[in-house]
Structures are given as C-alpha cells and as structure tokens.
Amino acid sequence: MGDQVRPERIAQLVREEESFLICGHVRPDPDCVGSQLALSHALRKMGRGAEVWLADRVPDNCLFLAGSSSVHQGDAPLREHRVAFVLDTPKPERLGRIAERVLRIPVIVNIDHHPSNTLWGRYNWVDPKASATSEFIQLLIHEMGIEIDREIATCLYAGILTDTGRFCYSNTSPSAHTMAAELLRYGANPEEVSRHIYGSSRIQKIRLLARVLQGLRVDDDGALAWVRITREMYGECGASTEDADGFVNYARDINGVRVAVLLEEMPGREHTRVSMRSQDSRIDVNEIAARYGGGGHHAAAGAVIPGRLEHVEEKLLGEIREAVRRAQHGDRISRGK
Numbered sequence: 001m002g003d004q005v006r007p008e009r010i011a012q013l014v015r016e017e018e019s020f021l022i023c024g025h026v027r028p029d030p031d032c033v034g035s036q037l038a039l040s041h042a043l044r045k046m047g048r049g050a051e052v053w054l055a056d057r058v059p060d061n062c063l064f065l066a067g068s069s070s071v072h073q074g075d076a077p078l079r080e081h082r083v084a085f086v087l088d089t090p091k092p093e094r095l096g097r098i099a100e101r102v103l104r105i106p107v108i109v110n111i112d113h114h115p116s117n118t119l120w121g122r123y124n125w126v127d128p129k130a131s132a133t134s135e136f137i138q139l140l141i142h143e144m145g146i147e148i149d150r151e152i153a154t155c156l157y158a159g160i161l162t163d164t165g166r167f168c169y170s171n172t173s174p175s176a177h178t179m180a181a182e183l184l185r186y187g188a189n190p191e192e193v194s195r196h197i198y199g200s201s202r203i204q205k206i207r208l209l210a211r212v213l214q215g216l217r218v219d220d221d222g223a224l225a226w227v228r229i230t231r232e233m234y235g236e237c238g239a240s241t242e243d244a245d246g247f248v249n250y251a252r253d254i255n256g257v258r259v260a261v262l263l264e265e266m267p268g269r270e271h272t273r274v275s276m277r278s279q280d281s282r283i284d285v286n287e288i289a290a291r292y293g294g295g296g297h298h299a300a301a302g303a304v305i306p307g308r309l310e311h312v313e314e315k316l317l318g319e320i321r322e323a324v325r326r327a328q329h330g331d332r333i334s335r336g337k
C-alpha cells in the first residue's frame with residue numbers, strides 16, 4: 001500500500017518515464033475504457049508510449065471511442081513497462097486474469113473513485129466524491145499541459161455520462177456538470193455519445209430483457225424487487241452477460257422500491273453474480289456486497305458469490321430485507337424523538 005498523491009506528482013511521473021501500461025477492471029464500462037483511452041491519447045500527444053490492456057473485451061457500446069480497436073487483450077503486455085496506471089479499479093482482484101502480471105510492474109498508479117478502494121498502488125489518487133474516474137483523467141491531462149481534443153473529450157464525456165446515470169444519480173455533482181460542459185467545448189457531441197451508448201441495443205439484448213422482466217418479483221410491501229437470469233435465458237435469446245448490463249435498473253425504478261437486485265447464474269452454475277441498487281440513503285449496498293468480497297458504491301454495488309442461484313437468492317434477499325427493516329425501524333425511532 002502506498003500514499004495518496006496529488007495530480008502534480010503523477011504529472012511529474014509522466015514526464016520522467018518513456019512508456020506506460022494502462023489497465024482497468026473486468027467487465028469494463030465506458031468510464032473505465034473512456035478514461036483509459038483518453039489517458040493513452042494524452043500520453044501519446046506528449047510523445048510517450050502507451051499500451052491499454054484489459055482482461056475482458058471492450059464492450060460494444062465503447063467501440064465508437066477512438067483507439068478502442070487497439071486495446072490489448074493478450075495474456076501479457078506487448079512491451080515491458082516500469083509504470084502501470086490502473087484506473088477505476090478498487091482492488092487488484094478486479095483486474096481479473098491480468099492481475100498477477102500487473103502486480104509484477106514496479107510502480108502502480110491507482111486512480112479511482114470507488115469508496116471500496118484499498119489504496120493498493122504505489123501512488124494512489126482516490127476520491128469517492130468524484131463522479132467518475134474520467135474526472136481525474138481530465139484534471140491530470142490539464143496538469144500534463146496537453147490540450148484536450150475532440151477524441152479525448154468524447155472518451156471522458158462517455159465516462160461521466162454513464163457513471164452519473166445520464167446525470168441522474170446522487171453523484172451528479174456541480175463538478176460533474178462543469179467538467180462535462182468543458183468537454184462539450186472541446187468537441188464532445190452529447191447526441192452522438194448517447195446514441196452510441198444508449199441507442200444502439202442488440203436485438204438479443206431486448207429479447208433477453210423481455211424474458212428477464214417476465215420473471216420480475218416484488219415483495220408484498222413493495223420495498224424489494226429482483227430479477228434472475230439463468231444460463232437457459234442467455235441460450236434462448238442468443239445473448240451474453242454484457243447484454244444484461246443495466247437490467248437491475250428496471251427493478252430499481254419501480255415506485256416504492258428501496259432495494260433492487262439482479263441475480264445471474266454464472267457459467268457452471270456454481271457461482272452467482274449479484275448486482276444491487278439502493279434507492280434509500282440509509283441502506284448501503286456496498287456494505288452488503290463487501291460481506292461477499294464484492295464492492296462498489298453506496299447506492300450501486302455487486303459481487304460474485306459462490307453457490308447456486310436459488311441458495312444465493314434466499315440468503316442475500318434475507319439480508320437485504322433485514323437491512324430494509326433496520327432502516328425503517330431507525331426512521332421510526334428518530335421520528336419519535
């Protein structure tokens with residue numbers, strides 16, 4: 001574990017080194033890929049080498065970002081690097097199968113906004129108040145003295161747009177809007193970015209969504225809603241796990257729902273992936289995910305839990321109902337005072 005540093009220190013490191021590896025988490029999202037690509041463009045503009053490396057493939061909704069086709073997915077980096085940036089990745093396990101190789105790199109710069117970040121780099125720039133990792137990269141690029149061009153602006157805008165839930169989540173801070181506004185001035189086109197990210201669904205995804213919503217369940221009191229995805233559903237719809245991103249939000253957006261859960265059967269059926277959303281500030285789903293070695297944010301978190309879907313469903317939903325009860329009980333006590 002290393003120190004928390006300021007962007008000036010990281011910009012100094014950039015001036016001292018020749019080339020950089022830029023890594024991110026498994027199941028990469030637009031904030032991860034966008035901040036990686038933006039940083040790689042800025043480093044190349046400075047005459048530095050930059051290699052973007054991920055365990056999983058770039059999702060379809062990020063393929064419009066400049067440089068996405070050159071993201072490396074091999075078992076090892078293409079070149080030797082002394083310094084690795086790891087972005088949007090709260091702990092090394094979230095790197096997936098590349099974790100071991102990344103941890104062999106002497107200097108790791110950990111830049112992230114997840115509250116669950118363990119400050120695991122040699123240098124850490126971690127602030128849970130930032131709406132997206134893209135915010136840090138925007139500040140760092142300024143610190144590096146590089147002009148933000150249209151391609152960089154588009155990458156960073158995609159990150160802020162998606163991590164704030166299209167500027168809807170509670171992390172939609174004044175700075176998220178200010179930084180997004182700056183990116184528009186540098187040439188990001190919000191209509192184009194939104195169309196690529198939200199308006200180009202595969203038909204397999206919509207078929208899977210229809211199938212999943214048929215199985216939506218809600219507790220009698222309306223506080224907990226959940227959906228399940230089995231291996232059969234993927235097979236029947238020709239869909240993949242990436243297609244299910246965001247499905248939990250349909251359960252979350254039902255009037256009266258405090259917590260929403262998506263349970264997904266993993267290949268082999270011995271593990272279950274869960275995504276949780278809280279609509280109640282008193283219920284911290286990050287804390288619940290952490291009990292299972294997962295993490296995320298207060299209102300959005302997930303974990304991969306050993307066990308078949310039915311068992312995980314019963315145990316996890318029991319814990320969530322308990323958290324909902326406690327939150328409501330606490331509310332009654334404080335109102336009684």
Ligand SMILES: [Mn+2]
Nearest residue numbers: 031088133163
């Ligand atoms: Mn992020």
